[in-house]
Amino acid sequence: MENSDISILFNKYGSDKDRNGYSPLYHTLFYNKRQEPLNILEIGIGTMIPGARSSMVGYALDNYSPCGSLRAWRDYFPQSRIIGMDIQADTQISEDRIETYFCDSTNAKGVHDVMERLNVNFDIIIDDGCHHFQSQFDTLKNFYPFLNSGGIYIIEDIYQGSLVSANPAIVKKIVNNDPLFFVGIQNNQCVIFKNHLTTPF
Numbered sequence: 001m002e003n004s005d006i007s008i009l010f011n012k013y014g015s016d017k018d019r020n021g022y023s024p025l026y027h028t029l030f031y032n033k034r035q036e037p038l039n040i041l042e043i044g045i046g047t048m049i050p051g052a053r054s055s056m057v058g059y060a061l062d063n064y065s066p067c068g069s070l071r072a073w074r075d076y077f078p079q080s081r082i083i084g085m086d087i088q089a090d091t092q093i094s095e096d097r098i099e100t101y102f103c104d105s106t107n108a109k110g111v112h113d114v115m116e117r118l119n120v121n122f123d124i125i126i127d128d129g130c131h132h133f134q135s136q137f138d139t140l141k142n143f144y145p146f147l148n149s150g151g152i153y154i155i156e157d158i159y160q161g162s163l164v165s166a167n168p169a170i171v172k173k174i175v176n177n178d179p180l181f182f183v184g185i186q187n188n189q190c191v192i193f194k195n196h197l198t199t200p201f
Helices: 006-012 023-033 068-076 108-118 133-146 168-174
Strands: 039-043 081-086 098-102 122-127 147-156 180-183 189-193
Touching (some): 006 023, 039 133, 068 081, 098 108, 122 133, 168 189
Antiparallel strands (some): 147 189
């Protein structure tokens, strides 16, 4: 039986997600979906190139190699298709049930070209790419159309004072007022549900 503890899997593969405090949220959101055949995308999959933007050097655990979180998702969701996207060469791997693609998530044309080739919509999208608010907004604009109705989109690593949390109206506009909430001591994750709420009055 596959391991049902996401925190153990993150640590097994050297990801910093458990250390960042993200495991409880992911357990809450995903535990009952583990055996479903989902399409899962993670944007920003952990380069170890020193000096590269959002490099994991100095952040990852000692046993980390690029795409550690993708391996954790693969083990946690044994029936799912796991896709990762990044702009760094060392993040491109070929392993069982893991696909990786070169893609600048902030470039609308680049995203369109990759998604046209993939021809897939996602049930879960996790943005762990560049953690600057403008990049997070652009990534959301480019990928939210490829999230299935009822799907979950998560923005990780929202720094204190970021416009993502300081002005959530911008996020709401991008996602057509779909429901969202922030999690963390410093609002460091944003969870969006693609399921528009209608007011009964």
